[in-house]
Amino acid sequence: MRQRVNYYKELSADYSKPGLVSNELKAKLIQQSEELITKKEAILPQIGSDYPAEKIEEENKEWWPTHCEALRQGRGDLLTGEYRDDLVYLCQDGHYFGLKEQQERELHWWALIAQPGVTMTWPIVMFHHEHVYFEWKCLDDETNETIAKGNVTFVRRGHRGAVYLKTEQLTFYRDVYAPDELVRLIKI
Incomplete structure (x- = not known):
């Protein structure tokens, strides 16, 4: 039988359940998120000797906790900044291209999962080069009821490339x- 793993053992913060991240670290991660967004290049960088897949995976592991904190704080501006302008987003509501088509839909999703009294968690996150797979769920802080859940795959070419497929x-x-x-609570 395979050994169970702590998916956060090599990361700067653990978002697998509520209450594991200090207020000081939360503030640091938001600042780091703002900085990482500025590293996104206009042209998607190629994977090669100058930007190897291992470096991209390392950058994605550095980025992951910043993404989680931005979502918990309803920072739609930072979440949108994580995407490339030519984002391809595939989900059960259909396929979206670019940053405008999914904006209204995601605004409602972010508002529901970042609402006061609810905590989003990511119990599973896995990395392989430019691929980031995770499972998430939102818990009602009072009743511990799961109000939403899902799984996502981001294809993120590190800090220089950002997310180009979701x-x-x-x-x-x-x-x-x-x-x-709730929608008014999301910063866009």
Whole structure:
């Protein structure tokens, strides 16, 4: 039988369950997220001797906790900044291209999963070169009820390339569209 693993043992923060990240580290990760977005290049860099797959995987591991914290804080501006302008996004609502088509839909999803009284967790995250696979769930802080869950694969070419492909399966149990008061909490 395979040994169970702690998916966060090599990462700067553990987002596998609520309450594991200090306020000081949260602030540092948001600042780091802002810095990483500035490294995105206009042209998707090639994988090769100047930018090997192993370096890209290392950068994706560095980036991952910043992504989690940006989502927990409802920082849609940072989440959008993680995407390339020519993003391909495949999910059960259809396929979206670029940064505009999915914007309205994702705004509602972010509002529901970052709402006050709910904590998003990522119990599983795996990396292989430019591929980042994860499973997530949102827990009601009061009842511990799962309000939404899903799995995602990002194809992210490290800090220089950012996310150019996102595939997602998600299930919402309580709400599908966020009420206006939650949507207003998302910074865009």
